[in-house]
Amino acid sequence: MKFGIIVFPGSNCxxxxxxxxxxxxxxxxxxxxxKEKDLRGADCLILPGxxxxxxxxxxxxxxxxxxxxxxxxxxxxxxxxxxxxxNGFQILQExxxxxxxxxxxxxxxxxxxxxxxxxxxxxxxxxGACRPGEILKVPIAHMDGNFFTDKKQIERLNEQRQxxxxxxxEGGRVDADANPNGSMEAVAGLINExxxxxxxxxxxxxxSESLLRNRDGIKIFESIVNWAARKGA
Amino acid sequence: xxxxxxxxxxxVEEHGITEEEYRHIESVMGRTPNIxxxxxxxxxxxxxxxxxxxxVYLKNFPTTGSRVLQGPGENAGIIDxxxxxxxxxxxxxxxxxxxxxxxxxxxxxxxxxxxxIFTMGARPIANMNSLRFGDPTHPRTRYLAKGVVxxxxxxxxxxGIPTVGGEVAFDPCYNGNILVNAFTLGxxxxxxxxxxxxxxxxxxxxxxxxxxxxxxxxxxxxxxxVFGEGGEERRPTVQVGDPFTEKxxxxxCLELMATDAIVxxxxxxxxxxTCSTFEMADRAGSGMVVDLDKxxxxxxxxTPYEIMLxxxxxxxxxxxxxxxxxxxxxxxxxxxxxxxxxxxVTDDGRVRVMSEGRVVxxxxxxxxxxxxxxxxxxxxxxxxxxxxxxxxxxxxxIPADMNETFLKLMxxxxxxxxxxxxEQYDHMVMTNTVVTPGADAAVLRLKGTDKxxxxxxxxxxxxxxxxxxxxxxxxxxxxxxNLSCVGATPLAITDCLNFGNPEKPExxxxxxxxxAGISEACRQFDTPVTGGNVSLYNETKSEAIYxxxxxxxVGLLDDVNKHATPWxxxxxxxxxxxGASEPDLGGSEYLYAIHKRxxxxxxxxDFDREKAVQNAVRTCIRRGLLRSAHDVxxxxxxxxxAECSLTRPxxxxxxxxxxxxxxxxxxLLFGECGARIIVSTTPADAQAVIxxxxxxxxxxxEIGRVGGRMLAVNNLISVAVAELHQRWSSAMPKLMGE
Numbered sequence: 001m002k003f004g005i006i007v008f009p010g011s012n013c014x015x016x017x018x019x020x021x022x023x024x025x026x027x028x029x030x031x032x033x034x035k036e037k038d039l040r041g042a043d044c045l046i047l048p049g050x051x052x053x054x055x056x057x058x059x060x061x062x063x064x065x066x067x068x069x070x071x072x073x074x075x076x077x078x079x080x081x082x083x084x085x086x087n088g089f090q091i092l093q094e095x096x097x098x099x100x101x102x103x104x105x106x107x108x109x110x111x112x113x114x115x116x117x118x119x120x121x122x123x124x125x126x127x128g129a130c131r132p133g134e135i136l137k138v139p140i141a142h143m144d145g146n147f148f149t150d151k152k153q154i155e156r157l158n159e160q161r162q163x164x165x166x167x168x169x170e171g172g173r174v175d176a177d178a179n180p181n182g183s184m185e186a187v188a189g190l191i192n193e194x195x196x197x198x199x200x201x202x203x204x205x206x207x208s209e210s211l212l213r214n215r216d217g218i219k220i221f222e223s224i225v226n227w228a229a230r231k232g233a
Numbered sequence: 234x235x236x237x238x239x240x241x242x243x244x245v246e247e248h249g250i251t252e253e254e255y256r257h258i259e260s261v262m263g264r265t266p267n268i269x270x271x272x273x274x275x276x277x278x279x280x281x282x283x284x285x286x287x288x289v290y291l292k293n294f295p296t297t298g299s300r301v302l303q304g305p306g307e308n309a310g311i312i313d314x315x316x317x318x319x320x321x322x323x324x325x326x327x328x329x330x331x332x333x334x335x336x337x338x339x340x341x342x343x344x345x346x347x348x349x350i351f352t353m354g355a356r357p358i359a360n361m362n363s364l365r366f367g368d369p370t371h372p373r374t375r376y377l378a379k380g381v382v383x384x385x386x387x388x389x390x391x392x393g394i395p396t397v398g399g400e401v402a403f404d405p406c407y408n409g410n411i412l413v414n415a416f417t418l419g420x421x422x423x424x425x426x427x428x429x430x431x432x433x434x435x436x437x438x439x440x441x442x443x444x445x446x447x448x449x450x451x452x453x454x455x456x457x458x459v460f461g462e463g464g465e466e467r468r469p470t471v472q473v474g475d476p477f478t479e480k481x482x483x484x485x486c487l488e489l490m491a492t493d494a495i496v497x498x499x500x501x502x503x504x505x506x507t508c509s510t511f512e513m514a515d516r517a518g519s520g521m522v523v524d525l526d527k528x529x530x531x532x533x534x535x536t537p538y539e540i541m542l543x544x545x546x547x548x549x550x551x552x553x554x555x556x557x558x559x560x561x562x563x564x565x566x567x568x569x570x571x572x573x574x575x576x577x578v579t580d581d582g583r584v585r586v587m588s589e590g591r592v593v594x595x596x597x598x599x600x601x602x603x604x605x606x607x608x609x610x611x612x613x614x615x616x617x618x619x620x621x622x623x624x625x626x627x628x629x630x631i632p633a634d635m636n637e638t639f640l641k642l643m644x645x646x647x648x649x650x651x652x653x654x655x656e657q658y659d660h661m662v663m664t665n666t667v668v669t670p671g672a673d674a675a676v677l678r679l680k681g682t683d684k685x686x687x688x689x690x691x692x693x694x695x696x697x698x699x700x701x702x703x704x705x706x707x708x709x710x711x712x713x714x715n716l717s718c719v720g721a722t723p724l725a726i727t728d729c730l731n732f733g734n735p736e737k738p739e740x741x742x743x744x745x746x747x748x749a750g751i752s753e754a755c756r757q758f759d760t761p762v763t764g765g766n767v768s769l770y771n772e773t774k775s776e777a778i779y780x781x782x783x784x785x786x787v788g789l790l791d792d793v794n795k796h797a798t799p800w801x802x803x804x805x806x807x808x809x810x811x812g813a814s815e816p817d818l819g820g821s822e823y824l825y826a827i828h829k830r831x832x833x834x835x836x837x838x839d840f841d842r843e844k845a846v847q848n849a850v851r852t853c854i855r856r857g858l859l860r861s862a863h864d865v866x867x868x869x870x871x872x873x874x875a876e877c878s879l880t881r882p883x884x885x886x887x888x889x890x891x892x893x894x895x896x897x898x899x900x901l902l903f904g905e906c907g908a909r910i911i912v913s914t915t916p917a918d919a920q921a922v923i924x925x926x927x928x929x930x931x932x933x934x935e936i937g938r939v940g941g942r943m944l945a946v947n948n949l950i951s952v953a954v955a956e957l958h959q960r961w962s963s964a965m966p967k968l969m970g971e
Contacts, residue, residue, distance in 0.1 A: 009569065010477050012393020016664045019680065049662075051391040054477025110386050112659045113652075114882075141390070141659045206661045211678060211794065213667075213882070 004042030047088025060090030089199030106182030310763020335380025355419025367408030409773025429499030449544025523576030624833030685793025687721035705750030721788030733777025890937030
């Protein structure tokens, strides 16, 4: 299948995502420059991590206004798969493709370390290769990952089962100690109501090869490829 | 500064220029310089840019070798690692700015060293650093440490270049002068090296990157002076970093370098536009005419003096091939960066600076670059040196409770777990970091090859204070040992030589001794010096820092799959000690942290033993015989064993060890003699490892087994690893008030 990886000024996990989809997964992958409009037939779009526009305004706010985002919104409206990782998650929120906001970490510091996250749903294009309730070890690396929204929205997210990943400890327990950034409901990743747009703060592309001592992240990419194969992409 | 400012002796002095230097300037110019020209001379002949006190010694460094493609004198050194691949690397200090404004000072230090690397045509793949702060209880230490760490992270993280390791140490000698040494390594095609050369008469000189503002004027001169009271008032001379623009600049430069449109490129670092124009013209033996009206500016009404001396960040100077201006423009405009043709290459050997149709500076290139003052300053061994080296070991009381002594050492600021620091650095972006921070050295894979690169930064400045020659040689030896412990063959070094005021004979003596120690050790390990920098005047109110010659060393793994990590792997594995312990406590962390003493002679380097032990560990790693490897350094064998037990990512694992050396228990546990590595193997492979080591001339013996929950050494230490971990890992956050 074809992965289009969108490059905003300041994206810096674009090459990492391309490496995993092409070299590890053996799929087709290409960069899409943010000033373009044509998605060149991509089956899945990845908005990679980084510091688009330096995060000098709110994280993701400027990139959400890039020319390519109109095409991303139409693609998503048509049911296309869109995955935002880290800064990509922030951009999807700013573009209103996912709800809530990602505020500064509770510690007010940048945090780069391995965390555990619990897979809350496996009936999605992004998690089909996981076991229900599976605990994945995946690194985070961000300054603004503290998920926040209002109470009503949280209820709605729970009702609609839109919380895709929750921070947890090694044994799967969700509590304050296992929550690295203060996220409400321990949200590490979300999916939209329709189930085709997902965003996550952890970086699966950083833990998809045994040389890097951890292959838990590859399950996200395998899920996407399996899903597309079933749909005949 | 207005163009018609009269040059007075007071003005000359304020520019840090001596009377004798001023007479030389007048003879070079054949007339009285104007204010812009005086400013240009003052930065070009500052200690920071001209190395006027240190050059006489630096020429003793070994700088050549079969792998060296570029030695000192360019923006960075380059070594060949085979198969058409080369790595460019360098380390630079940003000490003075970081003390004045820690976040921006450290951030722009990272920005500057990154530009030095991608200027050569290399894509940066790893940052490292070496940081020194004052006493943890000093009122400014927390503020400085937090600011520096956040600044390093803020710049590197935004750029998407991982910060993969380094070192952090605390000592009261840095209370008034912290050290921030930043290292970057990049990877490149060995046949596409770009140099800072302005060749080809008529070729356009192009300015790219950020606009020029009034920030950082006279940064190089500031870095060449000692601090008195009120150092913070110099904040306006510290530059402000914009890592987002630098990320765009990096991508645009690399995109441009993939074409054949340019002949030379250099970043505008210290002394900004001045340094880049003169150095580029000098390297090509050419000249240059530049028009300041065309320079993109952030502020109105800037004088030629200010434009020439600004140290605004994220700027580069390019000399393109004639007719290729539009290729350059197209790429930089794609990345939303300023681009302007500001001049052209000439053949008259002069840099002529124009503004509003007038010549505002006209200086011959060769004299300003090559006739910078050169001082062979007086040298004298400090009167206290011999006294400081005396240590009567009988006067050191043996602690009654070794367990508690051990725990205290583990939570001492210099030995405590530094994850508080490196968790603020993105150390994984680019997905090359095979061995992450906290190990002996970082290991990076090179995608598309089997190769790996290992990097480390090392220096124990207390050793250097007690014996600058031995201390500097030990820094090189330890760097080589650290690389060997991950399985890499040491190839070359870069260095940051941080010292006090060179006008004092004792400081120059320290400098001379340290350079001699590095030179000898680099010859022994066959690791040439490919570049670096010198930072002098690290003094406040006449208190100099300890001599701190930081070594950044680079090594190669032919097969990155065959690397080692420091932590124990499995219950029942056999623990071996490669090397042998010599009874020694001089300059040790134990003596400092427990007995509050800085005394004795540091361990002396036994080069033959070092080389044998390092060769043995590398050989065993290559043959797949080792489960773990970790060197013994600060804190001695007890601390090394603890680190093997605590750093394991999948849960701690302890060990039971028996040491048979017939020495005092504190010397046995905490002595720091070099050339020792702790390794573990399966029981089946233990004998093979011992035999290989002995064949290669390295002592080797079994000292214990991996397993259990209690770390035990003889009948001296028996501590639960959980408690050890708690004390070790909570110390840094506590020191930082969290």
